Amino acid sequence: MSIAIMSQLFxxxxxxxxxxxxxxxxxxxxxxxxKGIWPTVGRLARETELSERTVQRILSEFVDEGLLIVRRKGGWKPGEGTRYDFNMSALVRLQAAKVATEGCHSDTRDTVTPMTAETGTGDTDDAEGCHGDTQTVIEPPIQPSDLREGAREAEGQESQIETEQSIEKGFWALVKDWPGFAGMPKEPAKRAWFALSADERRDAAERFPRWLQLLKAQKKSHTPAPSTYFGEKLWMDVPAQDEVAKPVNAMAAPFGKLWSAARISELLMAPTGIIAPPTQFQLSLIRQGKTTLDEVRAEQRMRCGWPSVNTMHERARERQGWLCPLALEEVAQGFQQVHRDGEQLVAWRREHQRRGWPFPEGKLPDWSYFPPIEGDGDLDLLVAEAVERFRDQISDYLANRSKGDDHAA
Structure with missing residues (x-):
């Protein structure tokens, strides 16, 4: 438990x-x-008394807003939750934003405490202190938890309290242009709509146009009835608007952090290029004992096995960037500068040779980036360990790539 983080969040x-x-x-x-947050959605829903859908939505919002960082996605094993870390810099920004917009006192926007008998004992248990050297002990509420939860739910709606009339109005606004709805029974659809939570109704309405587009793209000849759409929550198959609009790739400069992360991530995938059989000249060298078949195949694999990496290298020689997946941007920030004349670069070149990977040819810039090494000792071993740590950090990305998802979202 982190009391300091709780205090910041409050x-x-x-x-x-x-x-x-x-x-x-x-x-x-x-x-x-x-760091080290990995409860399941089900557990969070039980312990906060929120619906699982609400928990999933808020977690997604926290990730999109940068408050949470996904370290490892859950679901690979039964009961496994996604692992998150708090973004501590985002926490500081949130707290600073509150002070900037409210001052110490949200009601008065006054940053100076009016000293009265009621305020003389201070406000908070904050280490920084709103008033420096004074404190007030705030007793826990005595209402039953179900009453407190009801109050929290009402406050969370933020002045958007629904009435039966407003819910029905939202229903008719959504179904008025529904394909074929004129000849369908209305009551089953209305009951299914009223059975949804406020959050679910909002998502169902917001994603409905894109759901129709998805059906059209899939060349579906039949549009499900509203009762089916609401009852089976079909809108959940449609990504949220912010997810649709979010870019997945960005142009990165050669030998920079994102470029280097994209390059090594490609090398960690199985080679996809066409490996040509040995030429007659190579077969002649093999017969003369000047090389071996394994050495010839390894050379061909290095030159042709990763065509996208070879293209990256060619463009880098012309100082041209490469379109790189933003899914790697976060882990790329931890990459380490390596000087072209240093021992680390020599070790990285040896690691590429050991793995049969192509290494950039020609004169490199003064500095390039590689996964960070940790500790002291044998440099070759440290570099090999850095590669495996990077593989673990992007395991979800690599798994998605292996499934054919080019964006590894």
Missing amino acids: KAHLGSTNRKMLAVRLADFADDDG
Whole structure:
């Protein structure tokens, strides 16, 4: 449990009580550095009394907003949760944003405490202190948890309280142009709509146009009825708008962090290039004992096995960048500078030779980037360990690539 992170979260603007409650519960799993969070969605839903859909949505929002960093996706084994870390710099920005917009006192926007009998004892248990050397002990609420939860849910709706009339109005606004709905029974669809939560109704309406586009792209001849769409929550098959708009690739300069991460990630994949059989000249050298068949094949594999990497190298010689996946951007930030005349670069060249990987030819820039080595000792061993750590860090990305997902989203 990280008390310091909880304190920061309590002081931060998170947009709703549900978001703050989930963030504080996540902090209960984190260490003092904000790391090591891996409860399942089901457990978070049970312990916060939110729906699993709401928990999933808020977690996704926290990741998109940069508050959480995904370290390893769950689901590979039954009951395995996704591992998150808090982005500590994002926490600091949230707290700073609250102070900048509210001052110490959200009601008055006043950064100076009016000293009265009620305020003389201070505000918080904050180490920095809103008022320096004073504190107030805030007793825990005495209401039953179900009443507190009801209050939190109401506050989380942020003045968007639904009424029966507004829910029905939303229903008719959504189904009025539904293909074929004029000849369908209306009550089953309306009951299914009312059975949804407010968050689910919002998502169902927001994703409906893209759901129709998805059906059209899949050349479906039949549009499911609204009762089916609502009852089976078919909109969940459609990515959220911010996920659709999010770029997946970016042009990266040669030998920079993202470029280097993309290059080594390609080398960690199985070779896809065509390996030609030995030429007559090579067969002649083999017969003369000047080389071996394994050496010839290894040379061909290095030159032809990873065509995209070879193209990256060719473009780099012309100082041209490469379109690299942004999924690698975070791990690439940890890459280490290596000087072209240093021992580390020589060790990295040997590691490429050992693995049969192509290495950039020609004169390299003064500095290029590679996965960071850790510790002291045999440099070749440290470099090999750095490669395997990088492989572990991008295991989800590599798994998605192996399944044919070019963006490894």
